[in-house]
Amino acid sequence: MNIAFIAHDKKKDDMVQFVIAYEQVLSGHQLYSTGTTGKRIMEATALKVHRCQSGPLGGDQQIGAMIAENQMDCVIFFKDPLTAQPHEPDITALIRLCDVYCIPLATNIATAEILLRGLQRGDFQWREIVKGKTKDAESS
Numbered sequence: 001m002n003i004a005f006i007a008h009d010k011k012k013d014d015m016v017q018f019v020i021a022y023e024q025v026l027s028g029h030q031l032y033s034t035g036t037t038g039k040r041i042m043e044a045t046a047l048k049v050h051r052c053q054s055g056p057l058g059g060d061q062q063i064g065a066m067i068a069e070n071q072m073d074c075v076i077f078f079k080d081p082l083t084a085q086p087h088e089p090d091i092t093a094l095i096r097l098c099d100v101y102c103i104p105l106a107t108n109i110a111t112a113e114i115l116l117r118g119l120q121r122g123d124f125q126w127r128e129i130v131k132g133k134t135k136d137a138e139s140s
């Protein structure tokens with residue numbers, strides 16, 4: 001599965017703790033992130049993360065584009081609800097695209113735990129079916 005990790009500054013420590021806790025599970029997947037979040041994850045773990053731009057410089061939009069191309073299976077986005085962000089429209093757009101394409105999205109650590117436990121159990125297999133169907137439609 002392709003999984004995106006994004007954390008606002010005040011949530012980055014939580015994100016690091018989270019990926020350390022689930023490092024073993026995550027090592028079997030392709031990981032993507034916004035710039036600084038990915039840097040923090042790679043410093044704290046042995047995980048390899050494909051880093052996009054930093055959020056305020058377009059990283060949320062790059063991950064949004066992957067969703068629109070059906071290349072993202074899950075988004076873990078630890079949002080800071082108490083701090084205004086200069087790129088708020090990009091954040092809203094990313095969340096909207098998750099809803100448009102029915103991509104599982106966790107915006108806090110409690111939901112993220114449930115999503116990753118589902119991932120461990122194989123609950124995300126339906127994404128492979130959806131991706132397969134999209135590829136078939138594109139090639140016909």
Ligand SMILES: O=C(CO)COP(=O)(O)O
Nearest residue numbers: 034035036037054055056
């Ligand atoms: O701002 C962000 C998401 O909206 C996160 O970006 P960084 O991971 O580059 O800090």
